[in-house]
Amino acid sequence: MNSSTILVTGGAGFIGSNLVHYLIQAAPHRVINIDKLTYAGNLESLQAIQNHQRYQFRQVDITDAEAVRSVFDEFTPQYVMHLAAESHVDRSIDGPDAFIQTNVVGTMNLLQAARRQLASLTTEQQSSFRFLHVSTDEVYGSLSLSDPAFTETTAYDPHSPYSASKASSDHLARAWADTFGLPVLITNCSNNYGPYQFPEKLIPVVILKALRGDSIPVYGKGENIRDWLYVEDHVKALYQVIMQGRVGQTYNIGGNNERRNIDLVKKLCEILDQLQPATANPALADKRDAAGQPIIRYEQLIKFVADRPGHDLRYAINSNKIQQELSWQPQENFETGFRKTVQWYLDNQLWWQRILSGDYRLERLGTAS
Numbered sequence: 001m002n003s004s005t006i007l008v009t010g011g012a013g014f015i016g017s018n019l020v021h022y023l024i025q026a027a028p029h030r031v032i033n034i035d036k037l038t039y040a041g042n043l044e045s046l047q048a049i050q051n052h053q054r055y056q057f058r059q060v061d062i063t064d065a066e067a068v069r070s071v072f073d074e075f076t077p078q079y080v081m082h083l084a085a086e087s088h089v090d091r092s093i094d095g096p097d098a099f100i101q102t103n104v105v106g107t108m109n110l111l112q113a114a115r116r117q118l119a120s121l122t123t124e125q126q127s128s129f130r131f132l133h134v135s136t137d138e139v140y141g142s143l144s145l146s147d148p149a150f151t152e153t154t155a156y157d158p159h160s161p162y163s164a165s166k167a168s169s170d171h172l173a174r175a176w177a178d179t180f181g182l183p184v185l186i187t188n189c190s191n192n193y194g195p196y197q198f199p200e201k202l203i204p205v206v207i208l209k210a211l212r213g214d215s216i217p218v219y220g221k222g223e224n225i226r227d228w229l230y231v232e233d234h235v236k237a238l239y240q241v242i243m244q245g246r247v248g249q250t251y252n253i254g255g256n257n258e259r260r261n262i263d264l265v266k267k268l269c270e271i272l273d274q275l276q277p278a279t280a281n282p283a284l285a286d287k288r289d290a291a292g293q294p295i296i297r298y299e300q301l302i303k304f305v306a307d308r309p310g311h312d313l314r315y316a317i318n319s320n321k322i323q324q325e326l327s328w329q330p331q332e333n334f335e336t337g338f339r340k341t342v343q344w345y346l347d348n349q350l351w352w353q354r355i356l357s358g359d360y361r362l363e364r365l366g367t368a369s
């Protein structure tokens, strides 16, 4: 077994790419990234480290059991950090199939390959092998405004095809631990935000629509509540859990940062007003709000749209366990994390423009853009 190798799945996605950057910068391991490169996978997010001597990428679909086994045979990782998933709730409503294939079948393939590798190791090597399954707070269902936050013992009650597929994969991970003795750890995390988030998720949608002078869609009345965690705080937590967490345990990870969607959207608009005033943005020069007034503040672009079916009202995470056991704390708060994120999208326009134009995929297919 290569004692310094971490296998990351889904490392070309939002959280995965932030994790790979963190591991290369802050940890000593060789990092193997496997990713299918779906629409959500973008190797341009990894450009800064793509030639690093401790980094390697393989384009692998985790639903292909044989391809997954070959990766384990080739690299014999000591640590597996499993993030690859279909992750967008709206897409799971339009087409649940890929969610079951990747999130459920793909997870089983990884657990099986890890189990097969474990059986071939010495007792000493077995004792240091770890499999971290990265999941979401959405498996716990929806809270009322007065309910206490989710803990690690909250009963599962998923509502969307996405959260149901993630809940299934969590059960599989636990079953492989209980039945086959695989050293599994599970994390359930709240909504992430930060650099490299694909422009279909709420925060980049708001920033990019505003900058382009398009209306900013908000589901229902914007009263749904989410807990928001800066992605760098999340990836640090994941590394701490796999290195120091107790095998067989689940750790909830949250940002202590519960907000109504409408308050979040208004906060982003306010930060944009400060960093890139609407009055100086040429994309807004000819735009008018619903009342026919010129746009002088981004908030005027907000437009309420029909709610998502089965939209969970509130998620909130109690992260006392990881804070007490591993001394992990989020470093960013509502003000600092959102400001950093808006600034990142302002500073990295080429990254998101190439996604919006589709060029990031054309290049991957070897087509000139």
Ligand code: NAD
Pocket: 009, 010, 011, 012, 013, 014, 015, 016, 034, 035, 036, 037, 038, 039, 040, 041, 042, 060, 061, 062, 063, 082, 083, 084, 085, 086, 087, 088, 102, 106, 134, 135, 136, 137, 166, 188, 189, 190, 191, 192, 193, 198
């Ligand atoms: P993402 O959609 O940005 O990235 C997913 C990555 O997985 C992409 O690079 C994609 O190409 C890859 N992938 C998809 N199907 C694959 C397959 N069959 N084989 C190999 N690779 C495949 O997702 P994300 O937001 O980075 O989320 C990462 C993980 O964290 C997911 O497991 C998600 O459930 C979990 N999570 C996300 C959040 C959040 O707020 N984004 C919160 C909690 C938990």
